[in-house]
Amino acid sequence: MKKILSWFFFLLFLSLPLWLPHYPLHLACTVGIFVILAVSLNIIVGFTGQISLGHAAFFAVGAYTSSLLAMKFGVPFWIGIFAAGIVSFGFGILLGIPTLRVRDIYLSVVTICFGLMVQLALVNLEPITGGARGIYGIPRPSVGDFAFMTPQSFYYIILFFALLTIFSTLRLLRSRFGRAFLSIRENELAAETVGVRTTYYKILAFAISSFYAGLAGSLYAHYVSYINPDAFTFGTSVDVLVMIVIGGLGNVWGSVIGAFVITLLPEYLRFMQQYYRAVFGLGLIFMMVFMRSGIITVFQRVPWARSLSK
Amino acid sequence: MGGIYGLIALGFTLIWNAAAVVNFAQGEFCMVSGFLILTFFVHWGWPFPAAFLAAIVLSGVLGVIVERTTIRPIRGADPLTAIITTLGVSIFLSNSAKFVWGTHPFHFPSIFGDKPIQFGKITLIPQNLWIIGIISTLVVGLYLFFFQTITGKVMRAVAQDRETASLMGISVNRMIGMIFGLSAVLGGLAGILLAPIIYVASDIGLALVLKAFMGAVIGGFGSLPGALIGGIVIGISENLSAFYISSDYKDVIAFGVLIAILIFKPSGLFSKK
Numbered sequence: 001m002k003k004i005l006s007w008f009f010f011l012l013f014l015s016l017p018l019w020l021p022h023y024p025l026h027l028a029c030t031v032g033i034f035v036i037l038a039v040s041l042n043i044i045v046g047f048t049g050q051i052s053l054g055h056a057a058f059f060a061v062g063a064y065t066s067s068l069l070a071m072k073f074g075v076p077f078w079i080g081i082f083a084a085g086i087v088s089f090g091f092g093i094l095l096g097i098p099t100l101r102v103r104d105i106y107l108s109v110v111t112i113c114f115g116l117m118v119q120l121a122l123v124n125l126e127p128i129t130g131g132a133r134g135i136y137g138i139p140r141p142s143v144g145d146f147a148f149m150t151p152q153s154f155y156y157i158i159l160f161f162a163l164l165t166i167f168s169t170l171r172l173l174r175s176r177f178g179r180a181f182l183s184i185r186e187n188e189l190a191a192e193t194v195g196v197r198t199t200y201y202k203i204l205a206f207a208i209s210s211f212y213a214g215l216a217g218s219l220y221a222h223y224v225s226y227i228n229p230d231a232f233t234f235g236t237s238v239d240v241l242v243m244i245v246i247g248g249l250g251n252v253w254g255s256v257i258g259a260f261v262i263t264l265l266p267e268y269l270r271f272m273q274q275y276y277r278a279v280f281g282l283g284l285i286f287m288m289v290f291m292r293s294g295i296i297t298v299f300q301r302v303p304w305a306r307s308l309s310k
Numbered sequence: 311m312g313g314i315y316g317l318i319a320l321g322f323t324l325i326w327n328a329a330a331v332v333n334f335a336q337g338e339f340c341m342v343s344g345f346l347i348l349t350f351f352v353h354w355g356w357p358f359p360a361a362f363l364a365a366i367v368l369s370g371v372l373g374v375i376v377e378r379t380t381i382r383p384i385r386g387a388d389p390l391t392a393i394i395t396t397l398g399v400s401i402f403l404s405n406s407a408k409f410v411w412g413t414h415p416f417h418f419p420s421i422f423g424d425k426p427i428q429f430g431k432i433t434l435i436p437q438n439l440w441i442i443g444i445i446s447t448l449v450v451g452l453y454l455f456f457f458q459t460i461t462g463k464v465m466r467a468v469a470q471d472r473e474t475a476s477l478m479g480i481s482v483n484r485m486i487g488m489i490f491g492l493s494a495v496l497g498g499l500a501g502i503l504l505a506p507i508i509y510v511a512s513d514i515g516l517a518l519v520l521k522a523f524m525g526a527v528i529g530g531f532g533s534l535p536g537a538l539i540g541g542i543v544i545g546i547s548e549n550l551s552a553f554y555i556s557s558d559y560k561d562v563i564a565f566g567v568l569i570a571i572l573i574f575k576p577s578g579l580f581s582k583k
Contacts, residue, residue, distance in 0.1 A: 113569050
């Protein structure tokens with residue numbers, strides 16, 4: 001059953017560009033990018049148990065790295081995206097260092113500050129980042145003569161990286177690293193006592209998570225081909241955090257569901273127009289009061305879906 | 311400016327001590343009361359004291375309502391749940407304010423006059439003197455309240471240890487409700503004092519709460535005098551770095567300093583540890 005279901009979903013997502021109209025497909029691409037972001041944030045928050053409210057910073061670092069490389073040095077997307085990931089990885093180590101000494105509430109303040117600093121730097125370093133106007137005309141990727149100009153073709157690039165993120169994260173969790181992350185979440189002191197190098201793994205969690213966020217940033221920049229600091233605000237960090245919490249903290253598929261819900265909800269609730277954000281706030285409170293452990297728990301009650309949500 | 315951040319930070323810390331919740335909606339109390347006094351005083355032409363009192367009381371009521379409807383049901387949940395909940399409250403309040411008062415920022419007339427007074431070489435603006443005066447009175451009042459009255463002492467008991475307090479026959483729920491009311495009043499007061507300095511808009515809440523949060527953290531989270539001082543430090547350093555270094559980078563510098571402080575003194579400047 002699980003196998004059939006997995007194949008069904010795989011083929012469904014593979015075939016989306018064949019039958020979805022232009023706009024819904026654009027949404028599917030956006031969802032894909034946010035899936036990567038949410039799954040990556042889950043590595044820090046859900047698995048390692050550290051609070052981060054500055055994830056948009058890594059998204060921004062990735063987006064600006066690969067678009068600047070492409071615009072100023074003509075570096076192709078395929079190299080740029082990994083450069084973006086690696087630069088983000090570096091920033092992740094940078095932000096990971098305070099976690100050695102700073103905990104809980106203090107850590108959330110450090111991550112907020114880090115996010116705001118990166119955003120302000122993007123606005124103010126005008127000669128490099130284009131300031132508040134941002135960068136436009138970022139080229140779409142291409143292979144030989146074929147350029148991924150349409151959402152139909154770009155969708156496959158995003159799908160590839162989203163699947164890569166999901167499955168490598170699942171694999172990571174079953175490895176030595178994943179078990180170390182979980183042990184830090186459950187009880188840091190106990191983990192240290194049994195010989196887990198907690199400082200090393202905490203920094204590593206931030207760095208790995210940032211790597212994926214950098215990939216997402218690069219995809220975003222090359223997909224919409226225009227970036228400015230407004231896309232990487234504190235609000236973006238909050239949205240990603242909301243995705244993983246309402247989806248189900250510490251569950252990869254939960255993050256995927258959360259990314260779908262939060263990205264698609266405003267589209268389905270269009271009729272509410274300007275009331276949407278207020279209703280969204282209200283909905284968030286209701287979720288936290290009545291369904292704290294996330295949407296994924298609903299699936300866990302259904303027998304055939306249980307195996308998927310592990 | 312620093313004193314106002316201090317006030318917000320104070321309310322923020324009160325709630326943290328009592329309910330172990332990081333209240334991201336604290337800035338919205340300022341925003342709402344700023345709008346209320348704008349409506350009462352400017353639009354409806356009430357006398358200032360009446361408008362002032364009404365705005366303060368209503369924000370206190372708002373604080374109690376927020377506690378009853380959102381904080382009480384999630385008490386004891388993990389910090390992340392609490393963060394998301396108060397962020398939800400903040401999003402809800404600031405966007406609801408948009409329907410009532412629109413998205414445009416409003417200018418608020420100066421209440422105490424802005425003709426400068428000369429003291430030798432120092433120039434002072436009456437409004438700022440008033441703010442300093444009000445905040446100092448308030449701090450003394452709060453001190454007396456917390457150390458001299460039964461209600462104040464009970465509130466401190468709840469903040470110290472909820473379980474023991476309830477064993478002593480204190481109604482913890484009622485006290486936490488009252489603490490929310492009190493800190494919403496503080497936030498409301500900050501909002502009113504702030505209105506003539508900046509402007510009144512539906513989206514100021516989050517920026518204010520972030521500053522106050524940082525102030526509270528610098529002061530050693532959980533310490534009330536620390537919160538006040540931390541808020542003042544944030545306000546002063548923000549203005550000084552804007553003046554001496556560059557207004558574009560003032561926030562970058564402030565955040566950098568904060569991160570540095572936290573790395574070297576992981577639980578704030580005034581912590582006991």
